[in-house]
Amino acid sequence: MPYSTIQNDFNALFERSWDSFGMLVLELPAENLIPLVTRLKTELGFTSFLDVTAVDYPSREPRFDVVYHFYSVQYKKRLRLKVPVTESDPTVATLTGLFGSANFMEREVHEMYGIKFAGNPDLRPILLYEGFVGHPLRKDYPIDREQPLVDYRK
Amino acid sequence: MEYKSPVRSYLEETADPKNVLVNLGPSHPATHGTIQVIAELDGETVKKADIHCGYLHRGFEKEAEHHTYHKIIPYTDRLNYCSSLNNNFAYAATVEALLGIEITPRCKYLRTLLAEYNRIADHVTCIAATVMELGGMTAFLYLMTIRDYIFEHMNHLTGARLTYSYVRIGGMARDLPEGWLGRLEEILQFYERYIERIHGLLDRNRIFIDRTRNTGVLTTEQALSWGYTGPILRSTGAAIDIRKDTPYLAYDELDFEVPVGIKGDNYDRYYVRMREMDESVHMVRQLIKLLPEGPLNVSDHRVVLPEKQHLYRETEPVINHFKLIMEGIQVPAGEVYLSHEAPNGELGFYLVSDGSGRPYKLHVRGPSFLHMGGMHTLLEGYQLADIIATFGSMNMIGGECDR
Numbered sequence: 043m044p045y046s047t048i049q050n051d052f053n054a055l056f057e058r059s060w061d062s063f064g065m066l067v068l069e070l071p072a073e074n075l076i077p078l079v080t081r082l083k084t085e086l087g088f089t090s091f092l093d094v095t096a097v098d099y100p101s102r103e104p105r106f107d108v109v110y111h112f113y114s115v116q117y118k119k120r121l122r123l124k125v126p127v128t129e130s131d132p133t134v135a136t137l138t139g140l141f142g143s144a145n146f147m148e149r150e151v152h153e154m155y156g157i158k159f160a161g162n163p164d165l166r167p168i169l170l171y172e173g174f175v176g177h178p179l180r181k182d183y184p185i186d187r188e189q190p191l192v193d194y195r196k
Numbered sequence: 197m198e199y200k201s202p203v204r205s206y207l208e209e210t211a212d213p214k215n216v217l218v219n220l221g222p223s224h225p226a227t228h229g230t231i232q233v234i235a236e237l238d239g240e241t242v243k244k245a246d247i248h249c250g251y252l253h254r255g256f257e258k259e260a261e262h263h264t265y266h267k268i269i270p271y272t273d274r275l276n277y278c279s280s281l282n283n284n285f286a287y288a289a290t291v292e293a294l295l296g297i298e299i300t301p302r303c304k305y306l307r308t309l310l311a312e313y314n315r316i317a318d319h320v321t322c323i324a325a326t327v328m329e330l331g332g333m334t335a336f337l338y339l340m341t342i343r344d345y346i347f348e349h350m351n352h353l354t355g356a357r358l359t360y361s362y363v364r365i366g367g368m369a370r371d372l373p374e375g376w377l378g379r380l381e382e383i384l385q386f387y388e389r390y391i392e393r394i395h396g397l398l399d400r401n402r403i404f405i406d407r408t409r410n411t412g413v414l415t416t417e418q419a420l421s422w423g424y425t426g427p428i429l430r431s432t433g434a435a436i437d438i439r440k441d442t443p444y445l446a447y448d449e450l451d452f453e454v455p456v457g458i459k460g461d462n463y464d465r466y467y468v469r470m471r472e473m474d475e476s477v478h479m480v481r482q483l484i485k486l487l488p489e490g491p492l493n494v495s496d497h498r499v500v501l502p503e504k505q506h507l508y509r510e511t512e513p514v515i516n517h518f519k520l521i522m523e524g525i526q527v528p529a530g531e532v533y534l535s536h537e538a539p540n541g542e543l544g545f546y547l548v549s550d551g552s553g554r555p556y557k558l559h560v561r562g563p564s565f566l567h568m569g570g571m572h573t574l575l576e577g578y579q580l581a582d583i584i585a586t587f588g589s590m591n592m593i594g595g596e597c598d599r
Contacts, residue, residue: 063293063532089420093533093561097548109546111533111561115420115434118441122533143423146569154257169250169598178258185255185262 044086044117052081056123067122072134075125079112083140087116091141094148096155098181104128108157110137127157136162154179205234205246215243218580222251226584228325229592231568233575233583240579245572249565252594260558264524265291265365268558273359275562275596279318279539281310283596284363286536289444290545291365293532295499295525302490303367308446309483310362311536312476313380316387317346318539318591319427319469319476326466326588327398330407335397338390345383352376365525366500367493377484384477391473398466408462412574412586415460422570425563426541428590431468432460438537449486450479462582465589499525524553540564540591562596 045066049059055078056070070078082088090113097107110123125134136159137144148159149168156177159165167174171191176183210217221232232248256275260268272287273280285307292299299307324339347357353376354360354369362369398404414424416432429436435454439447455471457464493500501520502513529551535544541563548557567590574586 062530063534065533089417090425091423092535092542093544093546093559095546095557095559097557109559111544111546113542115436120442120533120535141423142418142421142570142573143566146565147423150565167250168248169253171250178255183258185258 044114044119044121047086048082048121052078055081062122065120065122067124069124069126072125072127075123076135076137076140078123079110079137079140082112082114082121086114088112088114088121090115091137091143091147092120094137094144094151096151096157096179098155098179100181106132106155106157108134108151132156133158133160135160138162153177156180205248210236211243212238214238220583222248226329227587228329229587229597230594231587231592231597233587235575235580235583237580240581242575242578242580242583245575245583247568247571249568249594250598252598254599256599257557257559260555262554264553265527265555266520266524268555269363270359270361273361275560275599276318276538276540276543276564276593277358277595278321278593279314280358280360281314281362282318282536282538283543284360285311285445286534286538286543287545288363288365289536290532290534290547291525291527293534294527294530294547294549295365296528297366297494297496297499299366300491300494301488303492303494305446305483305487306368306372306492307363308450309480309487311445312479312483313346314350315476315539316473316480317343317350319473320346322539322588322591323394323466323469326462326585326591327404329584329588330404332398332401332404335394338393338397342387342390345386349376349379349383352379364493364500366496371492377487380480380484384480387473387477391470395470405463407582407585408466408589410459411462411578411582412465412589413459413461414574418570418573419460422573423566424541424570425566426537426539427468427472428460428465428541428567430454431457431464433457438535438542444536446483446486450482452479462585462589526551526553527555535561538563540593540596541567543596560596560599562599564590564592564594564597565599568592568597 055074056068058069060067092113093111095109104126106127108125112121148162151157152165153167153170215236215238218235218237222230230251234246235242236244272283275283320339320343324336328336351357354362414432416434419429419432433456435456437454440454452475455468457468497516502516506513507517527549529549531548533546535542544561546559550556575583
């Protein structure tokens with residue numbers, strides 16, 4: 043079973059682990075991300091990088107959780123990784139070297155939350171546009187603030 | 197007026213002065229989605245492609261944080277609007293998981309039935325649009341006829357043709373109307389008659405094969421690396437299907453196969469979808485027999501509105517109703533990621549709740565977004581005209597791609 047293998051053999055790479063509705067969750071510091079994901083991919087068949095997003099807790103320190111989801115084709119199991127990052131230095135390493143799908147998803151998280159993916163060569167806006175000020179999915183971005191690309195007709 | 201481009205392309209100059217840059221979209225008559233492809237061409241061959249999406253972005257995740265759980269259901273309709281029910285069910289299942297609610301048996305089987313029924317409508321739309329863009333108008337009209345029969349039938353059940361909003365947390369909006377299942381069998385037979393014609397028109401059609409065979413080829417390793425799921429991944433030969441691998445709803449009781457392709461080209465993607473529809477019909481027929489009688493909604497007053505007959509006579513139901521509408525369902529604090537096999541692939545919802553009536557964070561993993569992230573690999577090295585065939589077979593849906 044991959045979950046017990048992770049909990050026994052990989053425990054140097056993460057700080058905490060718990061179960062979330064049948065899915066194993068690991069919390070780890072940002073510097074362990076690449077070593078852990080590389081081992082997951084090569085040793086346990088987590089070859090599908092499903093999703094990355096972030097959660098903003100404005101009153102908490104560190105402020106953001108970067109949340110990753112992986113799928114092991116070999117064991118038919120999903121896995122969640124949580125990497126807390128601070129507001130002053132919201133940097134995690136990019137996974138574009140390991141998975142192609144990291145490309146688009148990291149661009150989205152970058153523009154929506156301002157998370158920096160160190161080493162990602164292409165962090166252009168993807169759902170928003172050049173010149174958009176702020177990060178709309180952060181909790182301190184008001185929902186009714188408008189920034190039209192082309193001015194409204196008077 | 198000054199021209200403003202949303203995103204600068206990384207292709208602003210061609211590497212070779214002989215090459216030219218061509219812009220397709222975002223609103224191109226031969227692509228059925230709002231997406232921009234900037235391609236560097238050497239003659240007719242695509243050397244590089246830069247895909248821009250986001251033209252349909254409407255802030256689903258931000259909106260979701262400001263609405264009660266029930267009010268988000270209409271928003272989920274508009275993710276993949278060709279198969280709204282699959283989105284509805286995936287979303288409802290996510291919220292129900294966090295609430296710890298187990299839906300009633302009738303609801304479970306009915307959701308499975310409707311999810312498969314809606315999958316047929318989605319695949320029909322995808323194939324129809326692809327074929328039309330390749331010039332096959334007859335096949336398009338036949339497929340659209342099937343789709344229209346399904347939509348009218350769904351309209352009878354839900355009151356809408358496309359955006360159904362039929363699910364409720366803990367159940368459904370209403371039970372099946374009289375005669376609905378009888379009509380369903382008629383439509384399935386109609387589907388079989390028409391899909392036979394589609395096989396006759398396309399399967400061995402020289403023009404169709406020339407346009408789709410060996411174009412947009414993808415290997416399983418590439419598909420997994422780009423996060424592909426659903427029919428596109430299965431067309432490469434990998435039998436990966438959430439309905440089989442980690443069954444949800446009633447899928448573990450059903451008899452069905454996971455069709456796979458041979459080499460992951462456009463023809464395989466067409467054929468995998470055709471076979472999947474047949475499997476869906478097979479599943480719907482089993483589910484009609486399995487569908488039990490009994491209550492449709494759970495009897496949990498934390499989530500389900502009280503019945504109208506009590507509402508008008510007693511005090512507690514009025515308070516219950518008021519609290520559910522004004523404050524919303526109180527979902528316990530926690531987080532959950534749940535995914536269903538939507539027609540396009542893995543549709544995942546990642547929900548974080550802080551215990552209030554609104555989600556703290558609701559993230560959607562839309563399969564189309566990932567599919568667009570790797571589409572340039574399917575375009576590069578092929579002809580300009582193959583963009584249309586490849587893009588069609590990807591079934592990009594702007595609603596779930598741009599959210």
